[in-house]
Amino acid sequence: MSTHSAGESTAAPLPPSPVGTPLLGHMRVLRSDPLTFLQAQVRQYGDVVRIHVGPASLVVVAHPDGVRHVLQDQAKRYGKRTRGLAALRELLGHGLLTSEGSFWLRQRRLAQPAFHRQRLAGFARTMVDAASDLASELEARADAGTAFDVAEDCMRLTLRIASSTLFGKDVSGAWHDIADAMGRVQVFTYKRLTQALPIPRRLPLPTHRRFERDTHMLDRVVRGIIETRRRDTGAHHDLLQMMLEQQDADTGERMSDTQLRDEVLTMLLAGHETTANALSWTLMLLSQHPSVRRDLEAELAQVLGGRKPTDEDLPRLALTRRVVDEVLRLYPPAWSLSRVAIEDDVIGGFRIPKGTYLLLSPWVTHRHPRVWDNPEGFDPDRFLPEHEQERPRFAWFPFGGGPRQCIGNQFALMELVLVLATLLQRVRLNLTPGQIIRPAPAITLRPRSGVWVTAARAP
């Protein structure tokens, strides 16, 4: 697919568009089954397709070159001020994920050192210790022979890891309330961004009240994190401390309490929910593909020989990493990204007038039949270095790309590999039979009814 400069914009046609229901357009199907719907539109209409949500239209860009154009090469022409952003701000305020311009850049520069390579290496121990504790619990469940939803364990584990490493406080005791609230606010937020016309939040509807209660609960967790640190006079070098100590170069002012709340909540939610989902999908896929699991166990035995993994083992856990990459391809936890065109542009020969909303979907691009062989199949070896070179750069973009690329991508990849290497040396998880596991697309992609398994001690 070719992308072009703005000079050609007036001559180019608008992207093709399927006919939707009068007034609502494609709103209903975007809510009920967006994954299948979007894939079908791209198959039928091509790599740039316009769909309708009430009076608004949304252009889906599916080809990796178009994705690169929007996220990286022409990132200056695209902003984040979409309806999705407005809906997310109701929860996250103006944290790193939901801010823009010079304000965003300042916050990004402030947070970046907390994710530097050396800092991440220091987190490895916490990640492995947390995974070892979970492995012990799973061994006990193996002995008891009970079935359980491992997606819940994944949430609790990643919450413990994110809160301990970034804020020095383990809040996983509240995991159940946090996971419940997160599940509901996501569905609420996703519904709001797919409403034909947004319903004012001040209307006293039960769903609005529930959203407020959930937000208050999350606020309490965040306040707890901040207050604990303010009472603690010891030396800390984590993300929270950087935020607390940040001072404006000109005025000397510190971050306001509201800003601090927004940043901590953003990191807490963005830092655990996505990784938990990736881990759940991995455990599901490994149970469905025993030969890959056996190869993975063989790699772990060879590299680690029964000991706990460290940060230094990462380069040698190559298959483990390929498995993670393949899971993120098939089940990208952030399955859709939205942008708005700030200027006229042309993508793939189609006109993108200023103000157009765009939807980039890792789910759609990662399963694009003209980009991937056997796109629906699970095959970690497509991530062998020799195959990677065969694909365009943005064929795989679970962490986005360009200036707004996920700040936690290396954190997440390291966590996923270390957690898998720890767990799989000690337990095998097998899906309970007769289960149909479907993705539930809201802001992230969760397994709709969890991932029910039984455990066995590793052979």
Ligand code: HEM
């Ligand atoms: C498998 C795990 C993860 C996935 C799939 C994921 C995915 C993404 C994606 C796609 C974006 C870009 C959104 C956009 O361009 O609109 C993003 C941004 C972000 N992610 Fe992640 N993420 C993951 C883990 C993490 C972790 C572990 C953290 C923090 C510890 C984190 C924090 C953030 C933040 C703060 C942003 C906003 C960055 C900015 O705009 O400057 N994420 N993530």
